[in-house]
Amino acid sequence: MITSPICDMLGIPYPVFQGGMAWIADGKLAAAVSNAGGLGIISAMNANAEYVREQIRLAKSLTDKPFGVNIMLMSPFAADCAKVCAEEKPAVVTTGAGSAAPYIQMWKDAGIKVVPVIASVAMAKQSERAGADAVIAEGQESGGHIGELTTMALVPQVVDAVKIPVLAAGGIGDGRGIAAALMLGAKGVQMGTRFLVAKECGVHQNYKDMVLSAKDISTQVTGRRFGGNTCRGIKNSFTRNFVKMEYAPDATPGSVADLGAGSLRKAAVDGDVKEGSVLAGQIAGMVSREQTCEEILTEIMQETEACLKGAAAWVK
Amino acid sequence: MVKEKIIAMLAEATDTDASEITLETKFADLGIDSLDMTEMAMDLEDEFGIEFTPSPELNTVGKLIEAVEKLAAEA
Numbered sequence: 001m002i003t004s005p006i007c008d009m010l011g012i013p014y015p016v017f018q019g020g021m022a023w024i025a026d027g028k029l030a031a032a033v034s035n036a037g038g039l040g041i042i043s044a045m046n047a048n049a050e051y052v053r054e055q056i057r058l059a060k061s062l063t064d065k066p067f068g069v070n071i072m073l074m075s076p077f078a079a080d081c082a083k084v085c086a087e088e089k090p091a092v093v094t095t096g097a098g099s100a101a102p103y104i105q106m107w108k109d110a111g112i113k114v115v116p117v118i119a120s121v122a123m124a125k126q127s128e129r130a131g132a133d134a135v136i137a138e139g140q141e142s143g144g145h146i147g148e149l150t151t152m153a154l155v156p157q158v159v160d161a162v163k164i165p166v167l168a169a170g171g172i173g174d175g176r177g178i179a180a181a182l183m184l185g186a187k188g189v190q191m192g193t194r195f196l197v198a199k200e201c202g203v204h205q206n207y208k209d210m211v212l213s214a215k216d217i218s219t220q221v222t223g224r225r226f227g228g229n230t231c232r233g234i235k236n237s238f239t240r241n242f243v244k245m246e247y248a249p250d251a252t253p254g255s256v257a258d259l260g261a262g263s264l265r266k267a268a269v270d271g272d273v274k275e276g277s278v279l280a281g282q283i284a285g286m287v288s289r290e291q292t293c294e295e296i297l298t299e300i301m302q303e304t305e306a307c308l309k310g311a312a313a314w315v316k
Numbered sequence: 317m318v319k320e321k322i323i324a325m326l327a328e329a330t331d332t333d334a335s336e337i338t339l340e341t342k343f344a345d346l347g348i349d350s351l352d353m354t355e356m357a358m359d360l361e362d363e364f365g366i367e368f369t370p371s372p373e374l375n376t377v378g379k380l381i382e383a384v385e386k387l388a389a390e391a
Contacts (some may be wrong), residue, residue: 098372120354120355126354126357227351
């Protein structure tokens with residue numbers, strides 16, 4: 001059995017968070033992951049406070065296990081959703097796309113563990129100073145919004161820089177990845193893409209099929225030229241047009257700022273996987289079948305254990 | 317002092333001529349995102365002996381300077 005300070009902190013059997021994927025990670029998926037022993041996470045994305053309250057209550061009705069909510073700090077409703085979390089008290093709040101500092105005290109006062117997603121040592125240090133309980137160091141292998149560093153380079157540097165536990169995210173799709181993350185000093189992991197194709201995940205079937213048939217080189221990064229909104233997704237008409245437009249000689253940060261607006265919903269909800277944004281990580285090529293959350297978690301934890309036990313064979 | 321230092325830091329970080337950076341310049345137009353801003357916050361902390369957490373409202377050079385000047389005066 002694998003155990004870690006993250007399991008002790010949250011009272012969960014497996015140190016595995018399910019990534020808060022916008023338009024995908026709802027109360028139903030979060031509850032399924034938590035029931036299977038991981039930490040399910042509801043994405044508050046750009047939704048309003050009422051949606052978030054509804055999803056938290058839905059998850060509560062489906063599980064008595066701890067689960068989390070991801071607050072996207074760039075959302076116009078971030079402050080309202082932050083308040084809903086303080087009222088509804090999910091076990092964990094993870095944050096992305098900005099500094100969680102303004103809300104951390106309010107959440108801690110509500111007994112919530114705060115775990116910001118960070119992409120650099122500086123962000124990790126700032127989060128620790130602001131009172132975060134742990135951080136998720138996310139490399140650019142992951143899907144959705146990404147930073148510059150890879151998981152392999154980022155995780156050990158963050159582990160060295162802060163005293164709070166670090167979870168690794170980005171590029172982790174099975175037990176080998178989890179074992180490797182633990183070797184880098186992480187105390188747990190967050191996985192998005194693998195849970196995206198879970199049977200309990202309500203994302204449009206076309207979206208799942210794109211991920212299931214993806215290869216190692218199937219993802220493409222958009223928004224890298226001007227930064228600020230850099231995203232990884234599966235290569236399609238949408239990403240190709242985006243890249244063409246952002247690298248056009250007359251392109252400006254302003255001219256590409258709104259290219260992605262509404263595109264994720266188009267793919268995840270409406271199933272338009274040509275003109276919509278099919279966000280997924282580089283491990284999409286490793287994910288080839290739909291499983292239940294329980295099957296996924298049981299399998300990856302068995303693999304992790306086998307990897308770690310097998311590692312002794314390298315030492316003479 | 318704070319103003320000159322911040323503009324010099326921005327000019328160096330973005331390879332822009334300092335004369336082109338005004339108080340109204342938006343960070344987005346300089347290609348500075350939240351990651352870059354966090355790095356700069358750490359540098360500003362060292363430089364002025366302050367504790368500074370960037371926020372999305374500080375989206376122009378002028379607003380950043382004002383916030384740092386206030387913190388530096390209190391330090």
